Amino acid sequence: xxxxxxxxxxLGIVGAGKIGxxxxxxxxxxxxxxxxxxxxxxxxxxLIVDVLAxxxxxxxxxxxxxxxxxxxxxxxxxxxxxxxxxxxxxxTLVDAxxxxxxxxxxxxxxxxxxxxxxxxxxxxxxxSKVVKSLNHLGYFKFEEGRRQRDAPDRLAMAAAGDDAVTVxxxxxxxxxxxxxxxDAGSLDxxxxxxxxxxxxxxxxxxxxxSNLLRSKAPSRREDDRAPAVQFRDLARRTTKAPx
Amino acid sequence: MTTQDIEFGxxxxxxxxxxxxxxxxxxxxxxxxxxxxxxxxxxxxxxSFNIAEHYRRDMMDSAGHVILAAIAGRTERxxxxxxxxxxxxxxxxxxxxxxxxxxxxxxxRAQLILGRGSLxxxxxxxxxxxxxxxxLFEEKLDLLTRLLRDQPVTWSGKFRSPLTDAxxxxxxxxxxxxxxxxxxxSPQSVIRAARYGLPLMLAVIGGxxxxxxxxxxxxxxxxxxxxxxxxRIGLHSHGYVARTDQEAVDIQxxxxxxxxxxxxxERGWARPxxxxxxxxxxxxxxxxxxxxxxxxxxxxxxxxxxxxxxxLAYATGRVPHEQKMATIELYGREVIPRVRELLxxxxxxxxxxxxxxxxxxxxxxxxx
Numbered sequence: 001x002x003x004x005x006x007x008x009x010x011l012g013i014v015g016a017g018k019i020g021x022x023x024x025x026x027x028x029x030x031x032x033x034x035x036x037x038x039x040x041x042x043x044x045x046x047l048i049v050d051v052l053a054x055x056x057x058x059x060x061x062x063x064x065x066x067x068x069x070x071x072x073x074x075x076x077x078x079x080x081x082x083x084x085x086x087x088x089x090x091x092t093l094v095d096a097x098x099x100x101x102x103x104x105x106x107x108x109x110x111x112x113x114x115x116x117x118x119x120x121x122x123x124x125x126x127x128s129k130v131v132k133s134l135n136h137l138g139y140f141k142f143e144e145g146r147r148q149r150d151a152p153d154r155l156a157m158a159a160a161g162d163d164a165v166t167v168x169x170x171x172x173x174x175x176x177x178x179x180x181x182x183d184a185g186s187l188d189x190x191x192x193x194x195x196x197x198x199x200x201x202x203x204x205x206x207x208x209x210s211n212l213l214r215s216k217a218p219s220r221r222e223d224d225r226a227p228a229v230q231f232r233d234l235a236r237r238t239t240k241a242p243x
Numbered sequence: 244m245t246t247q248d249i250e251f252g253x254x255x256x257x258x259x260x261x262x263x264x265x266x267x268x269x270x271x272x273x274x275x276x277x278x279x280x281x282x283x284x285x286x287x288x289x290x291s292f293n294i295a296e297h298y299r300r301d302m303m304d305s306a307g308h309v310i311l312a313a314i315a316g317r318t319e320r321x322x323x324x325x326x327x328x329x330x331x332x333x334x335x336x337x338x339x340x341x342x343x344x345x346x347x348x349x350x351x352r353a354q355l356i357l358g359r360g361s362l363x364x365x366x367x368x369x370x371x372x373x374x375x376x377x378x379l380f381e382e383k384l385d386l387l388t389r390l391l392r393d394q395p396v397t398w399s400g401k402f403r404s405p406l407t408d409a410x411x412x413x414x415x416x417x418x419x420x421x422x423x424x425x426x427x428x429s430p431q432s433v434i435r436a437a438r439y440g441l442p443l444m445l446a447v448i449g450g451x452x453x454x455x456x457x458x459x460x461x462x463x464x465x466x467x468x469x470x471x472x473x474x475r476i477g478l479h480s481h482g483y484v485a486r487t488d489q490e491a492v493d494i495q496x497x498x499x500x501x502x503x504x505x506x507x508x509e510r511g512w513a514r515p516x517x518x519x520x521x522x523x524x525x526x527x528x529x530x531x532x533x534x535x536x537x538x539x540x541x542x543x544x545x546x547x548x549x550x551x552x553x554x555l556a557y558a559t560g561r562v563p564h565e566q567k568m569a570t571i572e573l574y575g576r577e578v579i580p581r582v583r584e585l586l587x588x589x590x591x592x593x594x595x596x597x598x599x600x601x602x603x604x605x606x607x608x609x610x611x
Contacts, residue, residue: 105363
C-alpha cells in the first residue's frame with residue numbers, strides 16, 4: 001500500500017464509551033488502523049476494546065493523537081474541557097459529542113451556543129480543524145446501518161465544518177465506514193445535526209438528508225463547498241468496500 | 244440454573260397517572276395505589292417489586308424505601324427493591340441503614356440495584372457536581388459494598404467523613420442483601436460491576452436487546468479477569484400485558500406517545516410515531532401484548548442473553564391504576580408460568596414463537 005493510502009487508513013478515537021467503541025468497531029471492519037483511548041491509563045480500557053472493538057489499539061490519549069491525523073472526539077460532553085487546548089494541534093477533530101442536559105448537567109455555554117456546540121468545541125481547540133459529524137444517528141447504527149456503496153438502503157451521515165478539504169476527508173471516512181456522506185456546510189450548520197435539530201436521531205438516505213439540510217442549514221460560501229471531484233477521487237481509491 | 248431460579252420482577256417509577264376519565268391523580272393517591280399494585284403482585288406470585296428514584300413532578304418515587312416499607316407490612320413473600328438507587332447522590336451510610344431496616348421489617352426481603360439512572364436532577368438538588376459523577380459513584384459503591392460485606396468498617400474518602408471501626412445497625416449478615424449494579428450501556432459501568440463482583444442489571448429501554456449481547460460478553464470476561472465467579476445478569480424493559488395484543492396496543496399507545504413525546508421535546512429526539520411504537524413491540528424492547536405474546540418474547544430474550552432475572556417496567560406513563568392492576572394480574576398468573584414452561588424445554592425454538600420480526604435484528608447482527 002502506498003504511504004499516503006496507509007496514512008489515510010489511520011483513525012484516532014478519544015473516548016471508549018458507547019459511541020467511541022461503536023465507531024472503533026466499524027472503522028476496524030472498514031480496514032482502519034484504529035487507536036482509542038479512555039480517561040487515564042490504557043489498561044483501564046484494554047478489556048473493553050478487546051471485547052467491543054477487537055483489532056483496535058487501546059492506548060493513551062497522547063498516543064491517539066500521535067497515531068492519526070483524524071481524531072474522533074467521543075467523550076461525555078461535560079468533560080471535553082478537561083482536555084488540553086492544544087492537544088489536537090494541526091489535526092482534524094471530528095466532534096461526535098452531543099450535549100444532553102439530563103446527562104451533562106446544565107451548561108449555559110453549551111445550552112445557549114448560538115452557532116451550535118461544535119463552535120464551542122472549535123473555540124476551545126482552536127489549533128485544530130473541527131468537523132461536526134458521526135453524532136446524529138444512534139451509536140448502534142454504526143453496527144446495524146453499514147452498507148456497501150450503492151446499496152439502496154444505505155444511510156447517510158452529514159459533516160459540517162469550515163474548512164472544505166477537512167470536511168472532504170471526514171466525508172471519505174463516513175463513506176468508508178459504510179454510509180453516504182453529505183456535506184452539511186459550515187460548522188454553524190452543525191446546529192441542524194445536534195439534538196433538537198431537524199435531522200437528529202432520524203435515519204435518512206442521502207437524498208432525504210441533503211434535502212433536509214438544504215432547507216434548514218446555513219451553507220459555506222458556495223466556492224468553499226467540499227471539492228466534489230477530489231472526494232470522488234478519494235472514494236475511488238478506496239479498495240476495501242465496507243461489509 | 245433451573246427455570247424456577249429465574250426471578251421475575253416489576254419495576255415502578257410511581258408515575259402520576261390518570262383516572263379512567265383522564266383526570267390526573269394527586270401524588271399521595273398514586274403512592275397508595277402503588278402499594279396496592281405491589282400487594283397484588285405478591286398475591287399473584289411475582290418475585291419482586293422494585294421502585295426507582297427520581298425528583299420530578301411526574302414521578303412520586305423520591306423516597307421509595309418508605310413505600311417499600313409500607314408494602315412490606317402488607318405482603319408475605321415478594322422481594323422489595325430499588326430500580327435503581329441513584330447511589331452517586333446518596334449517602335451510602337443512609338442507604339445501608341434504610342435497607343437493612345427494610346430487610347428487618349420485611350423479614351429478609353430487601354434488595355438493591357445501584358446505578359446512575361438516566362436522569363441527573365438529583366445532582367443539583369443535593370448540591371453535587373455532575374462533573375464528579377464517576378468519582379462519586381466509585382467512592383460510594385466502595386463504601387456501600389464494604390458496609391454490606393465486612394463490618395466493622397474503617398474507611399475514608401473524598402465526599403464524606405471517614406469511618407473508624409464502624410458498626411452500623413441494624414446488622415446484616417455479610418453479603419445478605421442482594422445488591423446489583425444497573426447499567427444503561429456504558430462499557431465502563433459494566434467493568435465496574437464486574438470489578439466489585441456484583442450482579443449486573445441491564446436497562447434496555449429501546450431497540451433490540453441483542454445490542455446488549457456484547458456487554459454481556461464484556462461482563463463475563465471482566466468477571467474472569469477480576470477473579471470472580473460468573474454472576475447473575477438481569478434485564479429491565481418496559482411492557483404492558485392485556486387480554487389481547489390489540490387491547491394492549493390500544494391502552495398503552497396514547498400513554499407511551501405522551502411519555503416519548505415529552506422525552507423527545509426535552510432531549511431533541513424525533514417525535515414518537517405509531518410506526519416506532521410497533522417496531523419497539525415487534526423488534527425492540529417493548530414487551531407488550533397478550534400473555535402468550537409477552538411470555539414468548541420474555542422467554543426468548545432470557546435465553547438470548549443468558550438472563551436469570553427479568554424486570555418488567557409495567558405500564559409506561561399515565562396508565563390508570565385499574566389497568567395496571569389488570570396487567571399485574573396477567574403477568575403474575577399467566578405470563579410468568581408460561582415463560583417458565585417455555586424455558587423448561589432446552590431444545591425449544593423460542594425465536595419461532597416470538598412474533599414475526601422480533602428476532603430479525605438478532606439474526607442479521609449475529610456477527611457480534
